[in-house]
Structure formats: structure tokens, C-alpha cells
Amino acid sequence: MDRSSHLSVVVDLSPTHWYLSSTRSQQNSRPLSLKSFLSQLLVFLNSHIACKDENTLAVFGVLPGRSVMLFSSLSEISGNPLDAADADTYRPFKVLDGTVMRTIAEHVENLGPSDLEKPVELVGALTKSLCYINRITATSSAQSAEQTASLDPRILILSVSPDQSSSYIPIMNSIFSAQKLRVTIDVCKVYGSESVFLQQAAHLTGGSYLHLERADALLQYLTMSFLPPPGIRQLLSVPTQDKVDFRAACFCHKRIVDIGFVCSVCLSIFCQPVPVCSTCRTKFPIKTLQRLNAARPPITIPAVAASPSVTSLPSSHTIRAGHINGSQPVAPNGLR
Amino acid sequence: MPSIELNPETASTHTELSPHILLAFLQSQSQTALTRLYQRPSSCLSIFRLLRPLERQLILNLLWLESSIPMSTMSAWVTPEGRKPYNDSLSNLARLHVIPKSTTKLALNSTFRASLRQAITGGGTTGSFGVPVEPDPQYPPPDIATLDAYALERWEIILHYMVSSGTGQHPTKPSQEVLYLLQRSGLMTKMHGGVLQITSSGFQFLLHDPHAQLWELLLQFLYMAEERQMDMVEVLSFLLMLSTMELGREFSTENLSPTQSAMLADLCNYGLIWQHSASARWFSPSRLATTLTSSSPPLPTSRSTGRGSHDQGFIVLETNYRLYAYTDNPLQIAVLNLFVNLKSRFPNLVVGAITRESVKKALLNGITADQIISYLTTHAHPQMRKNKPLLPVTVQDQIRLWELERNRVKSQEGYLYTAFASQADYEYVLDYAKQLDVVLWENPAKRCFFGSLDGHANIRGFIERRTAEKA
Amino acid sequence: MPPRRIEHEGDSDSDLDIFEDFDSGAKSKGKGKGKAIDRGKKDKGKGKAKEQPYAWEASYTRSWDTVQEDEAGSLQGAVEDLIARGRRRRLLAPAAAIRRTIIRHLVLLLDLSSAMMDRDMRPTRFDLMLQYAREFITEWFDQNPLGQIGIVGMRAGIGERLGGMSGNPQEVLKTISERHKLEPTGEPSLQNAIEMARASMSHLPTHSSREIIVIFGSLTTCDPGNIHEALAECVKDRIRISVVALAAEMKICRELCDKTGGQFGVALNEGHFKDLLFELIPPPAQRALPSGPNARSAGTAPADLMLMGFPTRLPDTSPPSLCVCHSQLKSEGFLCPRCGAKVCDVPTDCDICGLMIVSSPHLARSYHHLFPVKTYQAVTTLDNMPNPSKMCHACARPFKYAPQSMAGASGEGMSHLGRYRCPDCQNDFCGECDVFVHDVVHCCPGCGR
Secondary structure (H helix, E strand, O other): OOOOOEEEEEEEOOHHHHHHHHOOOOOOOOOOOHHHHHHHHHHHHHHHHHHOOOOEEEEEEEEEOEEEEEEEOOOOOOOOHHHHOOOOOOHHHHHHHHHHHHHHHHHHHHOOOOHHHOOEOHHHHHHHHHHHHHHHHHHHHHHOHHHHHOOOOEEEEEEOOOOOHHHHHHHHHHHHHHHHHOOEEEEEEOOOOOOHHHHHHHHHHOOOEEEOOOHHHHHHHHHHHHOOOHHHHOOEOOOOOOOEEOOEEOOOOOOEEOEEEEEOOOOOEEOOOOOEOOOOOOEOOHHHHHHHHHHOOOHHHHHHHHOOOHHHOOHHHHHHHHHHHHHOOOOOOOOO | OHHHHHHHHHHHHHHHOOOOHHHHHHHOOOHHHHHHHOOOHHHHHHHHHHOOHHHHHHHHHHHOOOOOEEHHHHHHOEOHHHHHHHHHHHHHHHHOOOOOOOOOEEOOOHHHHHHHHHHHHOOOOOOOOOOEOOOOOOOOOOOHHHHHHHHHHHHHHHHHHHHHOOOOOOOOOOOHHHHHHHHHOOOEEEOHHHOEEEOHHHHHHHHOOHHHHHHHHHHHHHHHHHHOOOOHHHHHHHHHHHHOOOOOOOEEOOOOOHHHHHHHHHHHHHOOEEOOOOOOOEEEEOHHHHOOOOOOOOOOOOOOOOOOHHHHOOEEEOOOOEEEEOOOOHHHHHHHOOOOEEEEEEOOEEEEEOOHHHHHHHHHOOOOHHHHHHHHHHOEOOOHHHOOOOOOHHHHHHHHHHHHHHOOOOOOOEEEEOOOOOHHHHHHHHHHHHHHOOEEEEEOOOOEEEEEHHHHHHHHHHHHHHHHHHO | OHHHHHHOHHHOOOOOOOHHHHHHHHHHHHHHHOOOOOOOOOOOOOOHHHHOOOOOOOOOOOHHHHOOOOOOOOOHHHHHHHHHHHHHHHHOOOOOOOOEOOOEEEEEEEEOOHHHHOOOOOOOHHHHHHHHHHHHHHHHHHHOOOOEEEEEEEEOOEEEEEEEEEOOHHHHHHHOOOHHHHOOOOOOOHHHHHHHHHHHHOOOOOOOEEEEEEEEOOOOOOOOOOHHHHHHHHHHOOEEEEEEEOOOOOHHHHHHHHHHOOOEEEOOOHHHHHHHHHOOOOOOEOOOOOOOOOOOOOOOOOOOEEEEEOOEEEOOOOOOEEOOOOOOEEOOEEEOOOOOOEEOOOOEEOOOOOOEEOOHHHHHOOHHHHOOOOOOEEOOOOOOOOOOOOEOOOOOOEOOOOOOOOOOOOOOOOOOOOOEEOOOOOOEEOHHHHHHHHHHHOOOOOOOO
């Protein structure tokens, strides 16, 4: 059967990074402004609806310090129905485009200057889209068993901001729940450096991870790689993953590490040998500490340089992570 | 991950998916007609939706490219497993003149590309998605529930008329045009005395799902339009436009061409649109019309059985051939009556049994065992869906066996070879025929055998050569 | 029989000390019910189970009796009530992080003796055991992704190795997938099987836990030597033995569990059998630190800090190169972060530099044990709210304004408004999302952690 599918799109709307993306600089030879990005995105969303009448859509926006639902095919159409009347446009497209643009404008206007400092709420949007998928799959399974199977839900993350290493654990938790729900996560990195966490997300859920190389061809990239539902992807050579970086963030300084020290009891990761596990309060034998300290040649920095994958990680990243750590004291039990 | 296990199954279903019935019709049309059709964004969007997933993806991949791309580049992004579906899709699209056939470069038909682009991005001045109007305060427009009830009533009148023809009942007659269409399409035929009688293809028609039924009738309508010298493109684009309209809205009739205005009355008869009077200046499309290009149920849930008897299923079938149908819809009961021996009837339940006689009656009417089984499967009660397999195997097998009973004698054309001069001759020719695998029956005692039609030329040549050698 | 199971869902979190006190109450009450269970101190969580009949005592299973209709003849109330119980169970769960052993090694001993063909559990003890064992293995790997399971069968007086230690759930499931190869026969031998299990775990490093879970249907064991010697060896090797008996309590089984710090239980009926088995899934909580050298709380191996590397996975399209483990040309593989050597699969130890290479998602799978989401508070009134949100913060489902009448469910952590509020971010969630967030996502959509 030709199955309908559900698509949840998580759009990163971080003003800071969109500003960076739209300015021409040395690293950014093909600037992409938010406006042209959104117009291409809307065409992509329209194409998804165009493919099948029953295809459903939900759009979530990621803003500094908050995440919002911008559109969902389930929600009631608000406003006067007649002002959307237009003989030249298919009405669902009109409603979709209007709603997305209106809600984005509303939420961006509500941002205060203090909000701009906050990191973007990717996790919130991701968990919300999972809850939403859970809701629609749960209701359809109540109706009939076949509909659940035909839903094929997936999530597309369009990201511009770098990894928040503090959100490592929640992101991983969302990835695992996506696996449980059999949700495919696709990632398109529109601007900025490679994201370690999102690479893992795409890899673990069987989705595609794409780093946009030519911003002017965004629509073509989106259509060719992310529009086909999972059912026909195996017939097409959709871009598969390049290298996947399995690095993790340590619990103590939120640094992204490739070699870490792991507590055997609770599997917390530390970037340097610690005498007591900060998560489960286990005391480690002093002998191990000595051994590890001795065996630790200047590991943290040089090992990073030796690793083949690190070239993609800009140095500003580590500095940033360090800064976060400096500004807010880490709670006693790790992340919380 | 379990999803990976599922995939091969979906792949096979994708390739088996038969193309939509309308597409075959379109393929038979001339290129100029199609190009005219493709000028309207709404037609492009609707046709696009009727295509198979891979075809849709191919179109979208090419949609935003300005120049054509080489064949080799295009074929580079299908996997080896996708090769066959990919080639099928390309030839299918070529026949629709969407992607003109070419050995070197591929590009979308420029008219189609421009219109589909416009459909997806919006804008333009074609007005192809219907011009909405403010409702007339004098005649308030029907709400969605009324529209649904209206469409259902119209549709069931047609089906019920078909089902009960020849049973002595006299349900409401559909309009003359509908009757003509039914007759024209061979679903019903005029018996002696001018009484319309359902044909075997009509019985098969009844067991299809409403969506297929609707398209089957509309296709007949299109053929009829051709005969009536109506402009095919106008007719088609109006139908396709209806499918992109929104349920519960009113659209103006003023922008319609004369041909399209002439269609309004017919479409009212089928229940596709609603008009408060034949001369009204606006109409409302019903759910039958707006779901033409989607697979959501085209008919609202049946009025009497409450919630969701159409999409939920209502039939419980037991291993002892007893059948319980939770419905009080006369149409559904009448359809069941085609192959079930109904015993008792309750306010919301009909009880019957599948017997040899009832199935034989259905088979005589031209219904096949597979159709019965597929009808039972699609309308199975949600409780039944927990069973695996869904229908009791015994019943399924028995229905098939009953069908086989009718086919005990199979005729096959061929030639009987007799009067061989010697046993050696006979065996020599027989051996040769056996090598060709064309022997259907042999009798060494009587020195004769029966060969199939297609082997005759060879055997005959062989015998002639042999007699020539001997001579 | 789902309704029955819910009765003792509350017992499945065996490591909760909260149950300790009401258990002891239940124990004194249930003493008269016979010799079957619960004389030991370790064994808990069976207090409520006592009020249920044994499988062979029950005449009919009347699952419909558990659910009761309200005046209107609707089951709505009863269903809501069941949900309420589920919620209450979760409210009791501790919010603080617990120390757990997460790298586990387990040998599952399956009784394949003729006693397993008894039909007191439907369809047979044997079929039920296979079915539950499969579910157990799937769930176990889900919660203990770094763990390994081996399977040993007890049949015709010997221990049969059905599958070696493996970290791949599919491989383990395959070993018990073919029923006809496991057809029960003869007498079981506990000693042989335990020795075999012990041998297969003898090479493991000190910081990993070793466990044996025995599913035992027989009332006898047919051993070549003194089983107490095998027991002493297990205690020495810190192997934790847990037994789920299907027939009745045997002294030696109880002793195996008591001496090694495991759990012992006798299954009363099918549902209880599953509960007993699934109680063994969550990583055992580490109790107080091992006191002194004779710390008999086996299983709590000394904690240690381990050096681990997180590799980079090469794509299938990369140029082929030799791997260090098989010396084969392959394009896909993982790069050791320390020495850059290519290995085929993780988790493993790098053959060149000896670094333990794990993929970080493996570790991360267990983090939700460590940082549970705070329990949401049921919102009972909207009076002191200036403008309550119209829809669920997570899934945008609109809230109902008219309070629902529920059959005696409120007060057990249910909100008649269907609203649950996160204590941290003060956002309201619907009941479905509440359950989904706490059971699956483990991350609050409002606060993002």
C-alpha cells in the first residue's frame, strides 16, 4: 500500500546563529538568510503535504530558552476562514504557510533581550515532537491496528546552532525513546560545525545526517534526501552517513571527550580521574587513581588533536563549554 | 531495529502496487490533450497524487531543476534493488508525457513543471482551485453533516438499486442519467421487458471499496463524455479541481466553462456536489468529491450504525461458517445477501451462515472466491483483526474449494494424433512431443495422444519430415 | 491475565526499601498460608501476592471479575482506576539517584527436565518459561545494554550449554528460539549446571557483576557430588544466584540464594511467575558499601574507574583498510580514539593499545536510571491560576475544562482535570504525556532535562 506518513520538523531559529549564517565571511562563502531559508522550507513542507492527502505535519520551533509548536495538522484552523480563501492556491498550503509564518513572527517578537543569551531549547522541541508522535500513534492504534503501522513517523531536525554539551543526557534519552517508538530522525545541519549528538541521533534511529554544503541548493537537498518516506528510501540512494562520531560529554565539565574515565557502578563519564563518583558517590580505590593518573599522558588535549575527527570541531567550542561551566556551578550530582 | 525487518515487505508491496485506474485512461490520451490538462495547477497536483510514491519522488527531484540532467546521473541514485521499480516508473511517466522519453537527458515536461511549481508555491492567476463565494443569505449552505448525509444517500441509492434489481424489491430509482451510465458501463443490462438486471461485473463492482467504485463510474462517465462530444480536458480538469476543494465551502459556478456547467447536474446525481437548485450560482463539493485523490474513506460513516462501520469493519466470521454482521445498513445487508445465507436479523445485527448453496449462488453470478474473501477481509470487525490469519483458514479454503468444484472440467484446445503405423512410430513421435512438453493425454494401447495447440506446428513438421525420410 | 498482574506490579521494584516495612506486616499476616515462601529476610515484595490462590487451586480464571462496571454500565471508571494505580506505583518510586551495577554478566539456567511438562501453568510450564525467557532477555538488554547473557539448560542429569556469553540480544534469543531442540526430558542437575555457569564466568574482570538466574520446575536435583561445594565456590567467586521456582520451595534453592545474596521466589501462577522473573531485570541496587573483608553481599564487586574510548564510526563508503581484529580488508569499522587502529565491532578492547572501546550510546542507555524526571504533581484546581494553559505543553492536546467524574480515583495522584504539572518548569501536561515522559522519554519537555 501507498502509506501516508507523518513528519515532524524541528526548526532551529536561534537569532544569533541565523545572523552568523546570513553574513558573508571567510568560512561562510554562501550566506543563507533566515528569510530565504523559511521560504524554501515552506515549499518543502508543501511538497510533503502534496505527496499525499493524508500526510500529516507538525512543525516545532527552537528558540533561545524555549521551544514552541508552530503548526500541526491536527490543530483547529484559527481565524476567519474566508481570509484564507484564494482561488489560486491549494487551501491546505495556504493555511500551513500562513500559520507557520504568523507563529514564528509572534514568538520571535516575544523574545526579550535577556532571552538571547540563553542556549536554544533543542531538547524541548525534540521531546515535544516525540510526545506529539506518541499522541498520534496512540490515538490511531485505538482506531485500528493497521493505521499505526502506516504512520511511518519521522522527525527532521534543521539545526544551525552548535551542540549544547550540557544537554547530552536528555538528547540521548530522546534518541532512545525515538528508537523505541520506531521514529526515524533525520538531521540537516544548515549552518555551523558538525554536531556530534545529532550525528548519533541520525545513526541510531536509521535516519540521514546531512551537512549542507551549498546553502543555495537547500530545497533540492531537502527534497532529495528528506522527503522520501522510509518505505521508499531503500530504493533510492539517499545520502547515508559520513563518519559518525561516538564521542560523549563528560559529567563533570560538560566537555566532549573521546577518551573518558567511566565509573563502573553507574557508568558516569569523567574527563579526568576523580576520587569519588559525583553521581553515585562511589569511592574509587586510590590505586586506580594513581595508575590512571600515571597512565594519563597529557591525554585531554593531544589525544584530541590526534583523533581524526576533531578537525571539524572548532576551538571556540571547548571554550564555550568551559564558559558555561564557569558561569553556573555544577550541581553536586552531575547534571541536575 | 524491527523497522528494518519490515522494509522488504513494503518494498514488495510498492512494486506490486497497481497504478491508479485513471492513469491508464490518461495514458491513452493524446499528448496535446494532456498538455492542455497540465496547464492547470490543480490538475497537476491531483494527478501527481495519484502516482506511485517512487514516481512522485522522481518528479519532485526534477521539479526544481532548470536544466535537464543526464540519464546516468539520475540512475546513480537508485539502489540495485530499486532498479526495476525505477525503470517502471520512468516508462510510466513517459507514457503520461510527464517526463518525455529520452535516452540521454531527463527533464520534466515544461508545462507540467510550471503548473506543479505553481501548485506547490501558490500564486498565479489561473484560479484553478475553485473560486470561493460568500454564501447566499437566502439559501444557507449545508453544513458538513448534511453534505455527508446527502452524498451517502445519493451513493447508496445507486448501489442499492443495483443490488436489489431482480429480487422483486423496488427501491428508489436513481435518475435516468445514472441508469444510462450503469447500463452503458455493463454493470447492469436490460433484460426482456426493459427491466434492468445486474450483470456479473455489476456483482463484482459491489464488492469493491467505495473509492474504486466511484472511480470506475467516473471513468465510464469520461468515456461517455467523449461520445457526447464533450471536451475531455474540460471534464477531467473539473473533476480534478473538485478533488482539491475543501469540504464545507461554496464555490462559484461563474468561472466554469459551458462544458463544466453542463456536468454539474450529472455530478449532483452521483452525489459529488450539492446545489440547492439546478440554476444556483454556487455549489458545494461533498466528501465523495474532495477525497477523489486521497485514500481516506470517501463516504462518511454510515448513518445508521453510528460510529465508523465503514472504516472499522463490522463482520465477524467464525470457523463454523457462521457470520455475524453488526450493521443495519440495508445496502451492506443486501451485499452480504449475495453470498451469505442470512438467518436472523436484529436491530443492529444480522446473523447468517456461509453455505455451499449461498456461495454457489454468488459464483453463478460471476463473483469469484477471491472477491468474497477480500470483501470479508476488508470489512472484518476490529475484534477479528486480532486473529492471525484474519479469517478462519477452514472457511477460506472451503470457499476456494467450492469455486474449484465449478471448475472441474477445464477445456483446452489441441490436436489428437491417432492412426500411427507402428508402435515404434507412435513412441518416436510421443517422445518428441514429450520433449516439447506439449502432451496433455496419451493412450499407448490405442496408439493415440493429445497435444496442445501450440505444439502442433512442430509435431506436424516432425511427422512430415519422418514420413519424408521413410519414403 | 492483565488485570491480575497489576495487583502486584507494585512489587516489582525489588530494591525499594520503602516496601520493607509493609512487607513485614504482610508477612506476619500471611504465615498461615503455608510453607511455600517468605521465611527469609531477603525475599520481599510478595506480601500481597499471598492473597492469591495457587494456579492449581484456582478453578476458573475469571479475568472479567477484576474489572467492575459503574452504574452506567461503563468500564471507563474501572479503567481509570487501573491507570491511577499505575501512577501511584510510580509516585512511590524514589527520586534520588541509586547506585546500581550496570555492567552485568548473567547466566540463565533453564530447567529442561520432565517436570517442566506439567500443565499447572498454561499451556505448559515449559512453553511459558520459553515465552517469558524471551521477553525477559529483550527487556534485560534494554535496561542493561553493556551486559552479557549466557544460557545453560538442565536436562537428563547434565548441564547443556545452549549459548555462550553474548552481548547481542538477537544471538541470545536465537539459542532458545527452536523449541524442538529444547524438548524437556529426564532429571535436572543443579550442581552440574551451576558449575558450568561458573566456569563460563570465571574469566571475567573483577568489576563486573556475575549472576545466575535459575528457573526451576523440578522438586529434585540429581547431582554427581556435593552441591554445597559448588555453592561455596560461587560464594567465593561472588556469583549472585537467584531462583524462580515453579513448583515449591526447596531447601537447597533457598540456601543458594541466601548465601549468595540473590532472590528466591516461588511462582504462584502465570502472572506471578512473570513478575518474579522481571523483578530481576533492573540492575541490582548497591546496598551500603561492602563492610569489611567478609562482605558477603556478593555481586557488589569493588567499584573502579575505567578508562574508556569512544570511537568514530567509518562509513560504508570509506576506502577499505585492514582491521586489527580479523586482518581483513573492510570499509566500515570503528577507529580507536587513542591509537587510530580500526576494529570491526564495539564494545571491545583495542588490540593495539588495550583501550576499552565502547560506543557512548551504550553507556547513555542506562543514564535514565541515574537522573529520573521529577514526578509531576496532579493539578486539582485551577482557581489560583490567572490564565491556565489551554493545551498540554508537550503534545498540544487541548485540556478538558469540565472536571470528569472518576470512580474513587482522585486522591491517588490522579487529576480530575487531566493536568499534571512539572514542579520545575511549572508547565502542565496531559495524563498520557505524563506517563510517556516518565516511562519512555525520561526527559521533561518543559525544562529540557
